[in-house]
Each structure stands twice: as structure tokens, then as C-alpha cells.
Amino acid sequence: MAFPNLKILMVHSMHKKKEGGLELGVALKACAGLGRLDRLYLWVPTYPERTWDAIKALLDGAELYKELNILKIRTHRRNRTRHDLTDGEMDLFKGLLVAMKRMDSVIIHDLKFGDESQRNILDFMASNEMPVSRFRVVRTVPYDGGI
Template identity: 45%
Template sequence: MKLSLPTYPDEIVDVFRGLLGGMELYKGLKTLTILSYHGPDETHDLTEIEMELFKQLLFAMDGMDEVEIGNLCFSEESARDMFEFMEAHKMSVSKFKIFEGMECHDFLEI
């Protein structure tokens, strides 16, 4: 399934909350591609609340074969925290393509 966000969100937390609304849908999907409007190149250093919401999304999407979320740029620290979380919970990090131009191993080496 491919989804697009029509506008760039005012706050990244709005994206996460919107995506969490589709949790039941994720159970029946094998692949999911989400593209957002490519607004200003803004790096997101996630707050604790934003990180917690994103972790909930990762759990909800973990049953899929492939997940791609494009046009969201995260700080190195936030990206590293996400990947460490996925590894700690034995999630298949290779199926998640969620960072602008980088793969999980790029952040794990930081």
C-alpha cells in the first residue's frame, strides 16, 4: 500500500499520531510506503513523546515485509535511538527504510 501525506506537517508528532490511527490496517499489509510532501529540509530531533509514538509505530509495522517512510529527516541521535530500540526488541531493522538516504547500519556505526 502506498500513502502520501498532502502537506508537510507543522510538527512531526502530527505525522506519528496520524499513522498510529491506521494500526489495524497494518496487520493485513505486507508492504507500506508513506511519502510526505517534501517541504523544507528540517532535521527532527525527537522529543521523548515523539520517540515513544514512533516506537509504537515500529511495533505496529513490524509484521510487514517492507516499510518505507520517505521525506522525513531525523537527527543522528534520534535515528540511533530508533535503531538501538529495534535491535533490542529483535525487530528486523533491514526491512525498515525510514531515513533520508541512509540505512540502519549507517546509524549503528555512529
């Protein structure tokens, strides 16, 4: 391993996704091999077009979340569309939250959910003792401008 003591990593990819550009799932899987990584700040060009694919890419990074304490993910393209999750997407997203439960701070910008999906996710988080202050994955406050 080239950096055996790496604890904090910030990856800021190009603004526009070009062929071969950094993809969310690929970045998360690559970082999972950095055993001592404690904090990851990741900027990707954009999430996949389908909400299901974005959630699946995040869930595929579950190996990384076992050691990671802080995860912040941003995109360069703001998603202004709200998505109501299907039952399958909701189950997948809840699985993602469970995989991230032990982390100190999770902030994922630009995943926007419809009102019903937000209520469902927030209820799930409350019933599983996952404070919104630690898991900012559902937009409950305006964008703060930082990573």
C-alpha cells in the same frame, strides 16, 4: 464493500495540498476498511508541520498494519529539516514501529530525525529484531528516487 478483492492500492494525491486535500491520517484510516489489502503505496501532499502530528497520524493507522505487508509513503514536499524527538514523540514512534513489526516492508520517506533520535530508533529496532532493510523509516542511505 466496492472492491472486496483489492490487494494493491496506489494513491497519488495532488502535488499541492489545497483545502480538503488528502491528509495522511485520513488516508490511512480509509484504507483500513479494505480488508484484503496487502500493499499500499501512498503519496500525500505533505506531512503535518509538527513531527508529533505526523507520527500520531501514522500510529492512528495501526488497524491497517495488521493485514498490510508492504507500506510505502511519500510526500510531494521534501522535508529537509531534521527533528530530534522529545521523549513523548520517541515513545510514540517506538509504538508505531511495534505496530508495523509484522510487515514485510515499510518505507516512509521525508521523516528526518536528528542524530541522537536516529541512534535511539536504530537501537530500538535492533533490540526488537526489526531489520533496517525491512523498515526504512530512518534515513541511513540517500534518497533512491522511487516510491
